[in-house]
Amino acid sequence: MNAHLQPTGSAYFITKETQDIERHTLSVLVDNEPGILARVVGLFSARGYNIESLTVSETEHGRRLSRITVVVTATPRTLVQIKLQLERLVPVHKVHDLTTEGASLERELALIKVAGSGEHRAETLRLADAFRAQIVDATVESFVFEVTGKPGKIDSFIGLMQPLGLVEVVRTGLAAISRGQQGM
Numbered sequence: 187m188n189a190h191l192q193p194t195g196s197a198y199f200i201t202k203e204t205q206d207i208e209r210h211t212l213s214v215l216v217d218n219e220p221g222i223l224a225r226v227v228g229l230f231s232a233r234g235y236n237i238e239s240l241t242v243s244e245t246e247h248g249r250r251l252s253r254i255t256v257v258v259t260a261t262p263r264t265l266v267q268i269k270l271q272l273e274r275l276v277p278v279h280k281v282h283d284l285t286t287e288g289a290s291l292e293r294e295l296a297l298i299k300v301a302g303s304g305e306h307r308a309e310t311l312r313l314a315d316a317f318r319a320q321i322v323d324a325t326v327e328s329f330v331f332e333v334t335g336k337p338g339k340i341d342s343f344i345g346l347m348q349p350l351g352l353v354e355v356v357r358t359g360l361a362a363i364s365r366g367q368q369g370m
Contacts, residue, residue, distance in 0.1 A: 205261040209238070210285040211292065211362045212269065215370050217277040218244045218252040226254055226278075229271055235260060239294075239337075241359040251279070253370070255362050280370055289365040295358040296340045301328040302351035310350045317343045328353065 216222050223242055230237050239257035244250075258268060265283070272281045284290040298319070300310050303326075314321070314331050317339065323330035328351075333343050337360060344355055364370070 205263060207259050207261060208265065208285075209257065209259045210265055210283055211290070211360060212256045212258065212272070213280075213282045213284055213362060213364075213370060214254040214256065214272055214278060215245075215280040216252050216254060216275075217279070218250045219277060222252070222277050223254070225275055226256075226272070229275065230256075230258075230268075233267075233271070235264065235268055239359040241361050255360055257360050282364070282370055284362050284364055287364060290362050291365060292336055292360055292362045293334055294337050294340055294360050295332065295334045296344070297322070297356045298331045298333060298344060298347060299328060299353040299355075300331065300347050300351050301353050303327060306350045310347065313343070313346050313350075319343065 214226065216226070227237070227240070229235075235258060237256055238259060240254070242252055242254045245253045258265070260268065269281050269283060272278055284292075302310060310329060314329070317333060317335075319331040319333045321329055322332045331343075333340055340357065344352065
């Protein structure tokens with residue numbers, strides 16, 4: 187018997203939650219049919235799991251398959267539950283945890299509007315060049331930049347643009363794929 191787990195005066199074994207929160211990227215292959223995204227998101231919301239990023243698009247038109255990329259943060263035990271519950275959904279074909287299954291590539295796209303004039307304008311352009319941001323719209327008083335890359339790169343660019351006149355940010359969410367010749 188695990189007497190060391192039993193607190194004094196309690197009739198129940200109470201184990202303290204000691205697992206750390208981890209960030210994982212899940213790739214979910216599903217049938218491209220109406221309501222599938224609602225079912226996947228409903229699974230997360232019904233159990234109180236938080237979604238940090240969500241992207242979905244049809245990837246194989248002939249087979250009518252879509253790929254959902256979900257970024258979640260949870261304890262390892264909760265992540266196992268999430269994966270098992272996703273695999274039980276009927277239109278789900280495969281669930282892969284790209285974080286644990288080897289090397290993968292992650293990219294995100296952001297559109298970032300920055301307003302300003304004078305020295306701020308020149309500094310904005312210099313930093314955009316350093317981050318390889320593309321100008322997709324320019325006026326006398328503002329720019330809209332397109333930035334792609336890892337989320338950390340986009341976060342850094344946004345942080346540098348804030349004091350220069352950041353107006354608005356739109357992000358697509360993470361798209362991820364495993365490295366190597368094997369597909370999902």
